Structures are given as structure tokens and as C-alpha cells.
Amino acid sequence: xxxxxxxxxxxxxxxxxxxxxxxxxxxxxxxxxxxxxxxxxxxxxxxxxxxxxxxxxxxxxxxxxxxxxxxxxxxxxxxxxxxxxxxxxxxxxxxxxxxxxxxxxxxxxxxxxxxxxxxxxxxxxxxxxxxxxxxxxxxxxxxxxxxxxxxxxxxxxxxxxxxxxxxxxxxxxxxxxxxxxxxxxxxxxxxxxxxxxxxxxxxxxxxxxxxxxxxxxxxxxxxxxxxxxxxxxxxxxx
Amino acid sequence: xxxxxxxxxxxxxxxxxxxxxxxxxxxxxxxxxxxxxxxxxxxxxxxxxxxxxxxxxxxxxxxxxxxxxxxxxxxxxxxxxxxxxxxxxxxxxxxxxxxxxxxxxxxxxxxxxxxxxxxxxxxxxxxxxxxxxxxxxxxxxxxxxxxxxxxxxxxxxxxxxxxxxxxxxxxxxxxxxxxxxxxxxxxxxxxxxxxxxxxxxxxxxxxxxxxxxxxxxxxxxxxxxxxxxxxx
Numbered sequence: 412x413x414x415x416x417x418x419x420x421x422x423x424x425x426x427x428x429x430x431x432x433x434x435x436x437x438x439x440x441x442x443x444x445x446x447x448x449x450x451x452x453x454x455x456x457x458x459x460x461x462x463x464x465x466x467x468x469x470x471x472x473x474x475x476x477x478x479x480x481x482x483x484x485x486x487x488x489x490x491x492x493x494x495x496x497x498x499x500x501x502x503x504x505x506x507x508x509x510x511x512x513x514x515x516x517x518x519x520x521x522x523x524x525x526x527x528x529x530x531x532x533x534x535x536x537x538x539x540x541x542x543x544x545x546x547x548x549x550x551x552x553x554x555x556x557x558x559x560x561x562x563x564x565x566x567x568x569x570x571x572x573x574x575x576x577x578x579x580x581x582x583x584x585x586x587x588x589x590x591x592x593x594x595x596x597x598x599x600x601x602x603x604x605x606x607x608x609x610x611x612x613x614x615x616x617x618x619x620x621x622x623x624x625x626x627x628x629x630x631x632x633x634x635x636x637x638x639x640x641x642x643x644x645x646x647x648x649x
Numbered sequence: 650x651x652x653x654x655x656x657x658x659x660x661x662x663x664x665x666x667x668x669x670x671x672x673x674x675x676x677x678x679x680x681x682x683x684x685x686x687x688x689x690x691x692x693x694x695x696x697x698x699x700x701x702x703x704x705x706x707x708x709x710x711x712x713x714x715x716x717x718x719x720x721x722x723x724x725x726x727x728x729x730x731x732x733x734x735x736x737x738x739x740x741x742x743x744x745x746x747x748x749x750x751x752x753x754x755x756x757x758x759x760x761x762x763x764x765x766x767x768x769x770x771x772x773x774x775x776x777x778x779x780x781x782x783x784x785x786x787x788x789x790x791x792x793x794x795x796x797x798x799x800x801x802x803x804x805x806x807x808x809x810x811x812x813x814x815x816x817x818x819x820x821x822x823x824x825x826x827x828x829x830x831x832x833x834x835x836x837x838x839x840x841x842x843x844x845x846x847x848x849x850x851x852x853x854x855x856x857x858x859x860x861x862x863x864x865x866x867x868x869x870x871x872x873x874x875x876x877x878x879x880x881x
Binding site: 572575576579580582583584585586589592593595596597598599600603604607623624627630631634635638639642645646648 | 717769772773775776779780782783784785789792793795796797799800801803804807808810811812814815
């Protein structure tokens with residue numbers, strides 16, 4: 412931390428960014444030491460691939476449709492994402508860290524965006540590892556710029572809503588079962604859009620046909636980041 | 650214990666009279682539809698129930714916003730009451746639609762955008778009730794409920810839009826493709842009058858039920874507060 416306190420007092424944006432990066436950094440360094448969240452998400456993701464392999468017969472010789480690939484990928488991401496979101500907020504709640512965070516003299520939205528960015532990083536790491544494994548196992552090239560863009564846009568929207576809802580879910584009695592029930596119906600447009608856009612890029616469909624889906628993802632991301640930003644205060648208020 | 654307001658009693662009777670009248674209009678005033686026959690008569694209450702469902706969820710979301718800005722417990726009760734009514738009417742909407750769809754589309758169900766959205770809406774508000782059930786602290790329950798009512802309601806149009814996009818780009822062979830077009834019909838003036846009257850009747854039913862449910866909610870609130878007081 413190089414900038415002095417005088418500077419942060421004068422510049423509210425700078426102090427916001429410092430609080431934000433502190434929250435992100437706290438999550439990342441905690442994860443770097445324990446690795447409990449990422450390892451759980453990754454092993455879970457691989458298990459889902461394994462189950463789908465037998466449940467849907469993913470062998471590319473028998474399965475030509477790229478919608479299957481896109482669908483399986485997004486099921487993996489949404490399920491692994493729920494696991495990560497739940498864990499990331501449960502840790503804060505169980506060890507009383509959330510109270511410490513709330514006591515800090517920073518804007519509440521810095522906490523929200525910090526947690527969201529940290530969760531996004533975890534989700535992207537899982538995706539970056541799952542994509543080559545899937546490519547290798549089923550002999551499809553998933554490293555296309557379009558597909559990566561969809562993955563990023565989809566993950567942003569998913570994590571933006573997910574962080575907000577996970578913050579509520581961990582404060583409820585039935586928390587472990589509650590998050591997917593709260594999250595999945597609300598996040599359906601993201602899953603739909605991401606599956607369709609990913610499938611489109613894998614099929615090499617014209618950009619004009621994929622663009623509506625990309626627009627949907629962007630619109631969803633913007634709307635839900637804005638709403639979560641506005642209501643997050645009420646979710647952590649004591 | 651406050652007594653039942655006179656106006657509410659009046660509203661009860663007016664609603665009951667309207668409902669009897671509307672039922673009569675659906676069966677005896679509205680003409681028989683030429684192609685679909687008797688089953689078309691379900692349409693009047695089907696659309697009216699759907700309208701009440703949407704209206705309730707809108708009321709719940711607005712009440713949620715007002716609760717978050719005012720933190721007046723009254724608005725939390727309004728929000729919860731509207732959602733409970735909405736769930737019931739959205740369900741009536743889905744079931745009556747299925748009854749109509751079986752002879753007309755030759756299937757109970759298709760993944761048409763409207764049907765998809767209706768289902769997702771039911772799931773969202775079922776989740777809302779589960780969320781509330783899991784929280785003991787009344788203030789926190791109200792806050793979380795309001796937040797979820799807003800988030801859920803905002804996602805509904807996006808779900809509808811995405812489901813429509815899903816079908817227009819990739820038409821599906823199973824079931825009817827042009828779901829909106831299949832079973833379409835032009836309304837005669839008498840049909841239109843029956844339809845409008847059904848909408849009006851169901852709006853009255855909504856207002857009446859909401860009022861009753863809010864009164865129950867107030868009493869439940871009072872009981873809960875008394876209980877908390879005795880624990881202290």
C-alpha cells in the first residue's frame with residue numbers, strides 16, 4: 412500500500428478502490444493458503460463431466476450436436492458456481508468475518524464488489540481448467556475467442572446475482588439447500604443465453620444470429636449488477 | 650382486535666356477485682366458438698387468472714421497494730400477501746391453460762415462452778416463501794423478502810425474452826411450433842365483453858383477497874410480536 416492516508420481521505424474513489432482490492436485480496440490469499448474452495452469446485456466439475464459422460468453418452472462420434480457440449484459445460488459451471496458461492500459466504504458467516512467486514516469504515520458496496528470479484532476469479536479459474544480438460548477428453552476445440560467471451564459474460568451475471576443471493580442464503584436456517592433454489596430460477600436467462608451463444612460459436616454460426624444472445628447477456632449483467640449494488644446494503648444490515 | 654371494516658364486507662358481496670355474474674356470462678352470454686367449441690370458454694378465466702398473477706407480483710415488487718425505503722412493516726405484509734395470492738392465481742392460470750391445450754394443441758404442455766415464464770415465475774415465488782420460512786428474525790425476513798421480490802420480478806421479463814428468442818431462432822419439432830398462432834381466434838363483441846368483465850371480476854377478487862390477507866398478516870404480526878415480548 413503505497414498511497415498515504417491523506418490521499419485516500421481526499422479522493423473517495425481511491426479509498427473505495429483500496430477497500431475493494433483489500434476484500435478481493437483477503438479472499439484470494441485465504442484461498443491460496445487453504446485451497447478448499449477451488450479444489451472442491453474442480454473435483455466436483457470433473458465428477459459432473461464423468462456423470463454426463465455416461466448419462467448422455469458424450470462420445471463425439473455418437474454426439475455431433477454442439478448444443479450438448481454447450482449445455483454440459485454450463486451445467487458444470489452453474490453447479491460448481493453454486494458450490495463456490497455457498498462456501499465463500501458460509502466461511503464469512505461461520506467465522507464471524509462478515510461482522511468484521513461490516514465494522515470496517517468502508518462503503519458496503521465495496522464489500523459487495525470485492526466478494527463478487529473474488530467469486531468471479533474462482534469461477535473463471537475453474538472454467539479455465541475445465542475447458543482444456545473437456546477439449547482433451549472429447550476432442551473439440553473450446554478455445555475460441557467467442558466462447559471465452561460468452562463464458563466471461565455469463566460468469567459475470569451469474570456471480571453478480573449469486574453473491575447477493577448467497578449473502579441472504581447463508582443467513583437463513585436452511586442455507587445449504589436454499590441457494591440453488593433462490594438462484595436458479597432467477598439466473599435462467601443467463602444459462603439460456605450462454606448455452607445458445609456457446610453452441611452458436613461452436614457451430615460457427617454467423618455473428619448476426621449470435622448477437623441477440625450476447626446482447627441478452629450484457630443487458631442481464633448490467634441490470635443485475637445495478638440492482639445488487641442498490642440492495643446489498645439491506646442484505647447485510649443488522 | 651379491530652373489527653372488520655364495513656367497506657370490506659361490501660367488497661365481499663360485490664365480488665361474490667360479480668363472480669356469479671361473470672360465470673354466468675362465460676357459460677350463457679358468450680357465444681360458442683366455432684372451431685374450438687366449449688373448451689374455449691376456459692379462456693376467459695384463464696387469462697383473468699394470469700392477469701391477477703402478474704398484477705400480484707408487480708404489487709409485491711413495488712411493496713418491496715416501498716418497504717426497503719420506509720422500513721414500515723405494513724409494506725412487508727402487503728408484499729407477502731400479494732405473492733401468496735399471485736402463486737395461487739398463476740397456478741390456476743397454468744392448470745386451466747393445460748386443460749385448454751390438451752384438445753387444442755394436442756398436448757398438456759409445450760415449452761412455449763409464456764408457459765416457460767409462468768413456470769419459472771411459480772418457482773421464483775415458491776423460493777420466496779422458502780426463503781422467508783428459513784429466517785426467524787422478522788426484520789431480516791422482511792428485508793430479504795423485499796430484496797428477493799424485486800430481484801425475482803425484474804428477472805421475469807428477461808426470462809420471457811430469452812425463452813422467446815430461444816424458440817424463434819431454433820424452432821422445435823416436438824409439440825406445436827407456432828404456439829400463439831395455434832388455437833388463435835377473433836373475438837366477437839360479446840366475447841370481448843365477457844373477457845373484459847372477467848378481467849374486472851378477477852381484479853375485484855384480487856383486491857378482496859389482498860385486503861383479507863393483509864388483515865390476517867397484521868394479526869399474525871401482532872401475535873409474533875407478543876410472543877417475542879414474552880420471551881424477553
